[in-house]
Amino acid sequence: MCTQLYFDYAATTPVKKEVLEEMLPFFNINFGNPSSIYNIGRQGRNALDIARDRVAKTLNSKSEEIFFTGGGSESDNWAIKGVAFANRDKGNHIITSKIEHHAVLHTCEYLEKEGFEITYLDVDKYGLVGVDDLKNAIRDNTILVSIMYANNEIGTIQPIKELAQIAKKSGIIFHTDAVQAYGNEIIDVNDLGVDLLSISAHKIYGPKGVGALYIKKGTKIQQLIHGGGQEKKRRAGTENMPGIVGLGKAAEMAYENIEEHIDRLTRLRDKLIDGIMTKIPYTRLNGHPTKRLPGNVNISFEFIEGESILLSLDMEGIAASSGSACTSGSLGPSHVLAAIGLSHEIAHGSLRLTIGDFTTEDEINYVVEKLQSIVDRLRQISPLYEKVKRGK
Numbered sequence: 001m002c003t004q005l006y007f008d009y010a011a012t013t014p015v016k017k018e019v020l021e022e023m024l025p026f027f028n029i030n031f032g033n034p035s036s037i038y039n040i041g042r043q044g045r046n047a048l049d050i051a052r053d054r055v056a057k058t059l060n061s062k063s064e065e066i067f068f069t070g071g072g073s074e075s076d077n078w079a080i081k082g083v084a085f086a087n088r089d090k091g092n093h094i095i096t097s098k099i100e101h102h103a104v105l106h107t108c109e110y111l112e113k114e115g116f117e118i119t120y121l122d123v124d125k126y127g128l129v130g131v132d133d134l135k136n137a138i139r140d141n142t143i144l145v146s147i148m149y150a151n152n153e154i155g156t157i158q159p160i161k162e163l164a165q166i167a168k169k170s171g172i173i174f175h176t177d178a179v180q181a182y183g184n185e186i187i188d189v190n191d192l193g194v195d196l197l198s199i200s201a202h203k204i205y206g207p208k209g210v211g212a213l214y215i216k217k218g219t220k221i222q223q224l225i226h227g228g229g230q231e232k233k234r235r236a237g238t239e240n241m242p243g244i245v246g247l248g249k250a251a252e253m254a255y256e257n258i259e260e261h262i263d264r265l266t267r268l269r270d271k272l273i274d275g276i277m278t279k280i281p282y283t284r285l286n287g288h289p290t291k292r293l294p295g296n297v298n299i300s301f302e303f304i305e306g307e308s309i310l311l312s313l314d315m316e317g318i319a320a321s322s323g324s325a326c327t328s329g330s331l332g333p334s335h336v337l338a339a340i341g342l343s344h345e346i347a348h349g350s351l352r353l354t355i356g357d358f359t360t361e362d363e364i365n366y367v368v369e370k371l372q373s374i375v376d377r378l379r380q381i382s383p384l385y386e387k388v389k390r391g392k
């Protein structure tokens, strides 16, 4: 790892050494096109099969139900647009939530322009979608429900099995964006009862620009990328072989010791939360205390700006995130923090620290210490904080 202290694993992760090693030959040695019949082509075909089997095994799906894509965003786009356009004869209503990733939200907004009606479900103060709210939103013309498995900003894990059951009872297709949950939760697509599930390699120590969509056999979905006959004629384009091989290896590694991984991260996460909350006053934890991703910490610091904390942390060599508002260059408060009911002021004072496989206990202690002095210093120059102190 580099000299930076990395606390932004929800944004992306480094490619693990073992993953990179398996990828490398596919750039220049086993470079054959898997559609070709000669030897190095067949080797590619073989590697493709292995990668598909590996991903399928982690989800308890059939290999034929795994389709490789150009990443989580493409998987989400395919699931939503693909189902919308293939089922237009049945209806034009789609249900999602207000806290989805932009890959889902902006796709739904696009579909609204194309004549679809979208219901954006509210969430409670923890970021949970209400099972009854979903029941009540279902109409005769509802064709798709898309609810994310775990939120990328506040880490809240949804009751996907219950939500999927409700959709199923009405014969509605259910999609979940599991990009954050994958590798951090035990996922069995059959037990969950979902029809479509999106994953991405670069959130699980694999390469960027590759992902997969699980499509349950028999799900009515249109093709998004037209061209050659790759991916059983459902997603055209010569396969990203190094990427797909990397995804397969990363997937296998992510689930080798999944329980241990979850336990370790949960312990470090709670240490980080406890450290910050006990040492720094006027803080609040965003998201659910326990139904939360093992690597996610999201905390609001009153009287100061998250962006200022980020800049100060960066000067100390610590990489973190203030949510995802700034990724678009917009300074508006995050749609997720707004949906859980935070005021603009509190939302602007929010910081997301996400940890992963290379995070150590020492790093946690160091960050708590640095945060304490940074927050203290920023509050000393905050007019809002000055008022509070005088009021006492």
Ligand SMILES: *Cc1c(COP(=O)(O)O)cnc(C)c1O
Pocket (backbone or CB within 6 Å): 010, 070, 071, 072, 073, 074, 076, 101, 103, 148, 150, 151, 152, 177, 178, 179, 180, 200, 201, 202, 203, 209, 210, 211
């Ligand atoms: C990162 C992320 C995506 C997008 O995945 P890419 O592979 O970066 O396109 C989608 N949904 C969630 C929840 C994510 O965290």
